[in-house]
Amino acid sequence: MNRQLFTNESPSSGTRSVWAGEGKDLLQGATQVPVVHSVSFGYRDIDHWHEVALGQKEGHIYSRNTNPTVQVFEEKVRSLEKAEAAVSFSTGMAAISSSLFTFLSPGDRVVTIKDTYGGTGKIFLHHLPRFQIDVAMCETEDADGIEKEVAKGCQVLYLETPTNPTLKVLDLKRLIETAHRKGALVLVDNTFATPINQNPLDLGADLVIHSATKFLGGHADALGGVICGSEELVQRVFSYREIHGATLQPMAAYLLLRGMKTLHLRIQQQNESALTIAKWLETHPKIEEVYYPGLPSHPHYKIACQQMRGFGGVLSFSLKGGMEMVRSFLPQLRFAHLAANLGSVETVAGPPRTSSHVECTEEERQALGIPEGLIRYSVGIEETQDLLNDLEQALEAIPERIDCSS
Numbered sequence: 001m002n003r004q005l006f007t008n009e010s011p012s013s014g015t016r017s018v019w020a021g022e023g024k025d026l027l028q029g030a031t032q033v034p035v036v037h038s039v040s041f042g043y044r045d046i047d048h049w050h051e052v053a054l055g056q057k058e059g060h061i062y063s064r065n066t067n068p069t070v071q072v073f074e075e076k077v078r079s080l081e082k083a084e085a086a087v088s089f090s091t092g093m094a095a096i097s098s099s100l101f102t103f104l105s106p107g108d109r110v111v112t113i114k115d116t117y118g119g120t121g122k123i124f125l126h127h128l129p130r131f132q133i134d135v136a137m138c139e140t141e142d143a144d145g146i147e148k149e150v151a152k153g154c155q156v157l158y159l160e161t162p163t164n165p166t167l168k169v170l171d172l173k174r175l176i177e178t179a180h181r182k183g184a185l186v187l188v189d190n191t192f193a194t195p196i197n198q199n200p201l202d203l204g205a206d207l208v209i210h211s212a213t214k215f216l217g218g219h220a221d222a223l224g225g226v227i228c229g230s231e232e233l234v235q236r237v238f239s240y241r242e243i244h245g246a247t248l249q250p251m252a253a254y255l256l257l258r259g260m261k262t263l264h265l266r267i268q269q270q271n272e273s274a275l276t277i278a279k280w281l282e283t284h285p286k287i288e289e290v291y292y293p294g295l296p297s298h299p300h301y302k303i304a305c306q307q308m309r310g311f312g313g314v315l316s317f318s319l320k321g322g323m324e325m326v327r328s329f330l331p332q333l334r335f336a337h338l339a340a341n342l343g344s345v346e347t348v349a350g351p352p353r354t355s356s357h358v359e360c361t362e363e364e365r366q367a368l369g370i371p372e373g374l375i376r377y378s379v380g381i382e383e384t385q386d387l388l389n390d391l392e393q394a395l396e397a398i399p400e401r402i403d404c405s406s
């Protein structure tokens, strides 16, 4: 767990992306954060060792608990989310499951939405109920329904916005206020927005969670997760993680924190390209529907404008003709990995059934209202015009309508 080293007032998030956590006494004046692979940290002075172990002096004991490289990564995210404290995990799912298991006990109740990330949905559907934790999964767009479930009483309200893969936007301020009136903690998965576009803690959330694997790292070469919030709450999750053991590895921490130095530049470019592409797709005759919160036609456009500074790098669209068309369209793309991740410098595209909701059955996906012909398109940092040209040639290459007799 990492405490505040960089004050929350200034400078801007771009400068924080570069500098937060950096420039402390590094090994022999190294300007870059060393990757400290050491499992343990030795002391000749037994009393000093004991004081570090008790948390009375700064230092490290054992890397499952804290590690210098991992600490710099935590400090960077903490600073960008303007939180008191942050703690990291081996993956985003480890951050999510550890947070839920820290704050929920048998007999408790959690309220959430149907549109959470597929893996998160699995925790709500299959794992929490095994521990006699009552789960209410609400229709994502029904704010009144969510408030009704919260009013029945709950310990945790778990939210995610924008959602994956249909980019629904929740009114965070409203839902957080409702939950706080009932004394519930509010956890928000901020992976899609990133701290550049949205800070849920500013809107009242108690904890913000990221899959650092996505936009934070930005290069699809390291897995990681992180949560940020008050010192007291983060300390509780940290204590759970110390023993549960889903620790972020130093090499992954280094890759993630190096990626984060360009976070603000990547997100600016991805925001801009995604909006341009979404607007263009909306006018294309072979496109059935486009899902992007930056489009004035999006049902939650107004809320998105209120709580986000940019609309993010992920959009989804469906093709007229459904799954058959998706099958012929996707391989035509020249500048897109057909893969399950998102938030990378390269554009990534794929259908939810093999990406965000691969953990779900066909029936579960249908129940979640994920259209069969949907494509999730995570915009990289390529030139916008090249991506538009790529989409155009791929759309041209697919038939107007699939011949069912062949």
Ligand SMILES: *Cc1c(COP(=O)(O)O)cnc(C)c1O
Pocket: 091, 092, 093, 094, 117, 119, 160, 164, 189, 191, 192, 211, 212, 213, 214, 223, 224, 225
């Ligand atoms: C990918 C993702 C996760 C899970 O993160 P991992 O690092 O893959 O474990 C959680 N939430 C959202 C919104 C995601 O996109």
